Amino acid sequence: xxxxxxxxxxxxxxxxxxxxxxxxxxxxxxxxxxxxxxxxxxxxxxxxxxxxxxxxxxxxxxxxxxxxxxxxxxxxxxxxxxxxxxxxxxx
Amino acid sequence: xxxxxxxxxxxxxxxxxxxxxxxxxxxxxxxxxxxxxxxxxxxxxxxxxxxxxxxxxxxxxxxxxxxxxxxxxxxxxxxxxxxxxxxxxxxxxxxxxxxxxxxxxxxxxxxxxxxxxxxxxxxxxxxxxxxxxxxxxxxxxxxxxxxxxxxxxxxxxxxxxxxxxxxxxxxxxxxxxxxxxxxxxxxxxxxxxxxxxxxxxxxxxxxxxxxxxxxxxxxxxxxxxxxxxxxxxxxxxxxxxxxxxxxxxxxxxxxxxxxxxxxxxxxxxxxxxxxxxxxxxxxxxxxxxxxxxxxxxxxxxxxxxxxxxxxxxxxxxxxxxxxxxxxxxxxxxxxxxxxxxxxxxxxxxxxxxxxxxxxxxxxxxxxxxxxxxxxxxxxxxxxxxxxxxxxxxxxxxxxxxxxxxxxxxxxxxx
Ligand SMILES: Cc1ncc(COP(=O)(O)O)c(C=O)c1O
Ligand SMILES: [Zn+2]
Numbered sequence: 267x268x269x270x271x272x273x274x275x276x277x278x279x280x281x282x283x284x285x286x287x288x289x290x291x292x293x294x295x296x297x298x299x300x301x302x303x304x305x306x307x308x309x310x311x312x313x314x315x316x317x318x319x320x321x322x323x324x325x326x327x328x329x330x331x332x333x334x335x336x337x338x339x340x341x342x343x344x345x346x347x348x349x350x351x352x353x354x355x356x357x
Numbered sequence: 358x359x360x361x362x363x364x365x366x367x368x369x370x371x372x373x374x375x376x377x378x379x380x381x382x383x384x385x386x387x388x389x390x391x392x393x394x395x396x397x398x399x400x401x402x403x404x405x406x407x408x409x410x411x412x413x414x415x416x417x418x419x420x421x422x423x424x425x426x427x428x429x430x431x432x433x434x435x436x437x438x439x440x441x442x443x444x445x446x447x448x449x450x451x452x453x454x455x456x457x458x459x460x461x462x463x464x465x466x467x468x469x470x471x472x473x474x475x476x477x478x479x480x481x482x483x484x485x486x487x488x489x490x491x492x493x494x495x496x497x498x499x500x501x502x503x504x505x506x507x508x509x510x511x512x513x514x515x516x517x518x519x520x521x522x523x524x525x526x527x528x529x530x531x532x533x534x535x536x537x538x539x540x541x542x543x544x545x546x547x548x549x550x551x552x553x554x555x556x557x558x559x560x561x562x563x564x565x566x567x568x569x570x571x572x573x574x575x576x577x578x579x580x581x582x583x584x585x586x587x588x589x590x591x592x593x594x595x596x597x598x599x600x601x602x603x604x605x606x607x608x609x610x611x612x613x614x615x616x617x618x619x620x621x622x623x624x625x626x627x628x629x630x631x632x633x634x635x636x637x638x639x640x641x642x643x644x645x646x647x648x649x650x651x652x653x654x655x656x657x658x659x660x661x662x663x664x665x666x667x668x669x670x671x672x673x674x675x676x677x678x679x680x681x682x683x684x685x686x687x688x689x690x691x692x693x694x695x696x697x698x699x700x701x702x703x704x705x706x707x708x709x710x711x712x713x714x715x716x717x718x719x720x721x722x723x724x725x726x727x728x729x730x731x732x733x734x735x736x737x738x739x740x741x742x743x744x745x746x747x748x749x750x751x752x753x754x755x756x757x758x759x760x761x762x763x764x765x766x767x768x769x770x771x
Contacts, residue, residue, distance in 0.1 A: 353662040
């Protein structure tokens, strides 16, 4: 299941500067596992000690916040686009 | 005076040099400006503030600006009004309205944050500013960019009120209307901000931008004679304003400008978009995002970045929160207009409505002092009242027609 993953600036030091990478996974959870295999250290940045997504990170599958889908269990298919986005302010 | 120490992660405390960055590389926590309070203590006094200009810049020492103010010289120091008519109507002893609906130049408190962000953008040498906005920020960024002779890109949800679209376009920015909710606009902007080297006031400039909201809080305390009120009711969207008012009060305490702090901070949101108030009511620090559906479009952020801190502010201060339905929002706008002669936008209606409910439920005792943060002007959202208001008398231009109409009116009301 190759999907396109967009990496935000704060994580690019770990992806050797790449803003977009290809990764595999049946679900968001297993995708994070594959990201960790390719770029060791990435998982710790995304998940806290309890294995939950860190409070200030949002993950989107095809533009949709995974909290509106099945969270980390959200299924992925070929060609999906996943964005990792830090929380930002607004108004 | 060396008052700044760069930036500091609010979660893990890591330090960063002052730069246009907003998240901690390690834990993704938001970065905050780090002040050297040891240097500021004794230098910033009630007298030094009183000697400053009648604008938010009387608190410049407590804002992250090192050089001269570049834009928005007259922003802030808006009236704090003793709202006795409203207090009588709600059966309370003491209500104050902090009236940022007359904040210069674009009639919302967003001029405070933008004046700081655009000044900072100039300090860092940017030639383009940008923002994602629910309306008020759009107006303000476009105006201050014009004043500062910077290019601006403004991103808004395509269904924004016409008044807010026009009041942005008039300053000649590049306005991008996105088919989606504010939260979708925001996500897009975060990706755009990663790609283009612009000063996004609410993305890479967030640490500086958000500090501007503190001035709303400083002013309330100074205008109350350096006393803290019992309660402050604050409209919340991203949750930054309520967090920064609380921070402002605590800074005044740190600097020795006030003695104790006993203020309870209350969050006001629309029922159709109230994830922060839901956290407070359910007493959980986990935010569940929502898809907004409310007439209070300026507050329609379903995934508030500072939701966690807004919740903690209410909790730590002993305050609470309340939701307002669309109908209650309109009633709130009409109530403030009828009793105090202040026409606020839907966000102000949310504040008044939420305060009324908190008072009626006994969460805010009727004999304690209450400040309502009225943060935007009613002429920006006339659409919300369109169906509710109409001329009472329509006549031909003759005195006898008027006499008849007046007699009719009197018989109706007697
Ligand atoms: C008029 C008005 N009041 C209050 C707010 C809430 O501010 P914050 O996003 O800091 O919670 C906004 C912000 O969008 C606004 O436009
Ligand atoms: Zn951190």
